[in-house]
Amino acid sequence: MTGDPPRSTDSTRAPTVEVIDSRRLTGPNIHTRSPGAIIELRLGAGAKVEQFIARWRAAIGHGLATLGWTAQLHVRRFEDLEGRCGVELMCSAAVDRLYAATELNEWAVAQAELERGAEGAGCQVSEHASGAEAVGSDAALERLAAVAASEQDDRRGVLELIAAAEARGVPWLLDDAEFSLGYFGGSVSWPLARLPGPASVEWSQLRAGPVALITGTNGKTTTTRLLARIASKQGLRVGNTSTDGLYVHERLVETGDWTGPGGARAVLRNPEINLALLESARGGLLRRGAGVHGCRVAVITNVARDHLGEYGVFDLQAMAAAKGIVATIADPDGRIVLGADCAAVVAWSRGRELPAPIVWFSTDADNETLRRALAGGGEVWTVVDRQIVRLQGDGSWPLCRIEELPLSFGGAARHNIANALAAAAAARGLGIADEAIIAALQEFGAKPQDNPGRARMWTRSREGSERVSLLLDFAHNLAGLQAMAELVRGLGKPAQLCVGMAGDRSDADLRTIGAALTRFEPRRVILREQQAYLRGRERGVVPPLLEQGLRDAGYTGEIIHAADEVSSLEAALAGANPDELIVLLVHTEREQVGAWLSRHGWTTS
Incomplete structure (x- = not known):
């Protein structure tokens, strides 16, 4: 056994029970801190959900008793984006029988559907649990006992x-x-x-060591990179993961998305470092669970409507719970750093028993959540008189002015001020001195290699003293677009906007994103394909949907289309007015764009 059972395919007839996904959860997860097997289902119209869940409980209970196992069962109900009833069914299991537990869970689902009297009625299970004998009798459990014994033998001890x-x-x-x-x-x-x-x-x-987990819809990569710089100023040897790669001492050692458990293991087994900063993305947390079982500091920057519809997450409440996994495993003597400007994060935290104290941060010193935390003796981070400040009780500790932060663009980039607050609060939770925090805040972002792909400004001289500026950023969802639009408006320059979006969003979501582009107040918009991120779409489909959203929102300016990022930049430069700002969003073709910028005499500030 080398992987999870494959995802099922659609039946030729509408299934009463459709298996969307069946997988192992190897670490703390949205249901519990224990590993286990989870199956995501859609139930057909008219299905009696509670009766089906009761039959599943009875079936898996019989299976567990036959196999001599004990387990906790967890159920989560939801409605998907198409209004269909969905349910997640989880069975906890020891780490030496997770594959067998996954098959047992599938068997129980199929058994529950058989007992409904529909002879399977289109219920789809993996090849391991299919077949009349396997689904319909205890012969399946005898085979699963052999599977479990083999798995346990492979992991003996x-x-x-x-x-x-x-x-x-x-x-x-x-x-x-x-x-x-x-x-x-x-x-x-x-x-x-x-x-x-x-x-x-x-x-x-053998030794333990400090670990920080950083998650959120937006800002987690910048926060992680800045926290790595802060820790380096303290003299710590840092390993960190991100969606861009694996870093040791702030040097990229392996490209790729390392935000799952594999990235965590690569850092934590590295003898060269003594601090792990692990960016934890939604996909890894939901697919496998957290890559570690505890952490000194957990950070949740924010939660926004992005990537809904995967792994049973269809609303902000469920997304907040998914991101909240990192907070549930914080050490009691550690800290949980939460963004108070995010209503979904605040709502998720209310009435919840968390293992460590919460440290809130907000760019607004009058934020209600901050005021309540202060009144209760808590620690908060905010901006007072344009200074980064730590507050607790009657005490106030100013660190530096926001104009001193290269990331802040003189204070115009409010989202990066929030990222700085998150990183500083996390650093404090790791025991790092204020002097190291200040030194890093005043330095990070001044060089292009500090934060590649995020809010990087380039300039180029043209005839005479005329200059054109170029702002590159990875903004790819509504919250990110809003933050960048605020920055662009704050810079006070007329702008051309170059943007493309991945194809794994609904038509409605793409039109909504198109409408949000009007917040940039652009003179002209250049829409392009995301060639490497069509994700099931045909070429030429996504840009017209973005254009429709723009027009429906009342945009009357010029809209043109380009094939890729470089082509969009060429078109923008050819039509640029004096002292204009070109904004390139979702900067994914970095090597091609970097080579183009070098050839055409652009420099970064």
Whole structure:
């Protein structure tokens, strides 16, 4: 067994129960801190949901009893974007039988549908749980017992090592090839086929180490990079992950999206570092769960309507719960840093018992959540008299003026001020001194390599003293577009807007994004294809939907189309007026754009 059961395909007839996804959760997740198996379903019109869930509970209970297992069951109901009834069913399981637990969960779903008397009625399960004998009788459970025994044999000794480690407060990591104890230089790894017994482990040589988890719809990459700079100023050896790659000492060592559990393991097993800053994206948290079982600091910058419709998340409340996974595993002596400007994050936190104190941040010192936290003796970070300030009780500790932050564009980039507050609050939670925080805030963002792809300004001289400016940013959702539009308006220059969007959004969402582009008040808009992110769309489909949104929102300016990022820049420059700002959003073709800028004499400030 090398992976999860494959996703099912549509039946030729409308299924009563449709399996959307079935997978392992290897770490703390949206349901619980325990690993387990989860299955996402859609139930047909007229389905009796509660009766089906009761049959699933009975079936999986019978399966668990037959196999001699114990488990916790979790159920989450929702309505998808098409108004269909959906449900997630989770069964907790030990880490040495997650594949078998996934098949058991599928078997129980199929059994529940059979017991409805519909002979499966289109219920779709994986190849491991399909077939009349496997679905309809306890012969399936006999086979699953053999599957579980094989899986446990492959991971023999894992549970004993985990129990011994947790009894000693030693962290552990597990994947399909290796098991490790401890972090960083105090870490030791073994192949699963050659695990030692607990008595053979040199426990005195193993060490834990500080970990920070950073998540949010927007700002998590900038916050993580800035926090890495702060930690470096403190003299710490930092490893951090992001959607762009894996970094050690702020140097890119591996490109790609490393925001899942694999990225966490790569950093935590690296002996060169002593602090892990792990950007944790929605996809990894929902697909597998958190990559670690605890952290010193958890950061949630914000939650916005982006990537809804995947892994059973269809509204802001569920998205906040998904991002909130990182907060539920914070150490009791650690900190949970939350963005008070995000109503969804505030609502999620209310009445929730979290394991560590909350530190709120907001660019608005009069924010109601901040005022309540201060009244209760909490620590908050905000802006007072244009200074980054830490407040607690009657105490106030100013750090530096926002104009001193290169990221802030003189204070116009409010979203980056919020990112600075989040990073500073997280640094404080890691025990980093104010002097290191100030030094990094005053430095980070001054060089293009500090924060590639995020709010980077370039300029080029033309005839005489005329200059044209170019602003590059990765804004790709409504919240990100709003933040960048605020920055562009604050710069006070007429603008041309070059933008493209990935194809994995609905027509309605693309039109809504198009309408949001009017906030930039652009003189001209150049719409382009995202060639590498068509994601199921045909070429030529997405830009017209964006244009329709613009026109429906009342935009009367010029709109033209381009094939890619470089072509859109060429068109913008050819038609640029004196002292105009060109804005390029969703900057994904970095190498091509960088080469083009170099050839045409652009310089970065």
